[in-house]
């Protein structure tokens with residue numbers, strides 16, 4: 406007799422190229438480290454996205470078309486944040502504080518003209534935060550992914566899910582600087598290995614959980 410098996414959940418985990426004059430991006434370093442060992446019940450795929458408006462969504466869409474994931478978790482660096490933040494909402498606006506890696510600096514431009522003002526993540530964001538905390542690492546829900554390329558990709562992903570791929574679930578996670586990025590600045594940081602462990606918790610939780618926890622995570626930011 407054979408033991409019944411369930412197919413693993415196919416998860417695409419993405420990180421970003423370095424940007425803003427940095428030589429590394431802890432999002433991609435942590436994504437690579439997170440994929441270094443197998444994860445129960447998950448078939449994990451990873452990809453690095455360019456830090457450019459437009460091209461980042463094109464690259465993400467091409468990777469999704471190739472891999473056909475069940476779940477997509479995009480990850481980016483949020484320098485200055487002290488903890489792992491699981492994003493709740495993507496806004497339909499590009500407003501660049503610094504140029505992207507192709508020199509583009511859009512101001513108040515819609516990502517999808519005529520699209521909804523915002524989309525919510527379709528991942529169990531509070532269960533993901535709880536799982537990271539249970540692993541002994543700091544995490545919280547964030548109510549803004551900013552208006553740079555991370556929010557842009559998150560909105561592009563959410564729009565793809567809303568308009569073309571309703572079975573797909575997806576969201577976005579911001580991570581702090583790595584310690585080596587802040588040795589001469591008074592900024593919070595987390596080691597890449599800790600961020601990778603947190604991402605593994607988030608991937609495993611997103612893969613197996615569809616109903617989110619009903620716990621308060623409201624904030625004034």
Ligand code: PCA
Nearest residue numbers: 421481482553554555556
């Ligand atoms: N962080 C940027 C874009 C790429 C990244 O890693 C952001 O927060 O928008």
